[in-house]
Amino acid sequence: MNDQLTAIHTELLMMKEELQSRLFEYSCFHMSASVEPSMNDQEATLIYHIKEELQDVLLALSKFENNTYGYCEKTGAPIPIDKLAVLPTARTADDFYYPAQFEKKTLPYWVPGDYAYDQALYE
Secondary structure, eight states, rough: HHHHHHHHHHHHHHHHHHHHHHHHHHIITTTTTSOOOOOOOOHHHHHHHHHHHHHHHHHHHHHHHHOOOOBBBBTBBOOOOOHHHHTTTTOOOGGGGGHHHHHHHHOOOOOOOTTHHHHHHHH
16 A cells, blocks of 8 residues: 555544544433433434534545545546545545636626626626
8 A cells, every 4th residue: 555545544544433422422422411312403413414524434445445445436546646535435436526617607707888786696
């Protein structure tokens, strides 16, 4: 394993430990604080996202064991390591298109004289 993959693997192991400790902390301290467990929507959403992230991390670690880490699940093509360093739980090359889509969502460019500014937003 090269240095970049080793760093990614180490990062995934740290993420796994952190996520597991958060789930353990919540289950031990928050649930035992009251006799009747009353989880509000915000807490339930938080726990759901922690579990989802933990599943992604565990899948990425299992791919390391199977020597399939860094390959797109859809196409089988290798995913560049510099991209995996940013998002180590990426499963497909499409996972990297979402930030680009969000960054492109801006107001349209308005040239004075074309039409009124308030119309530029809707055309």
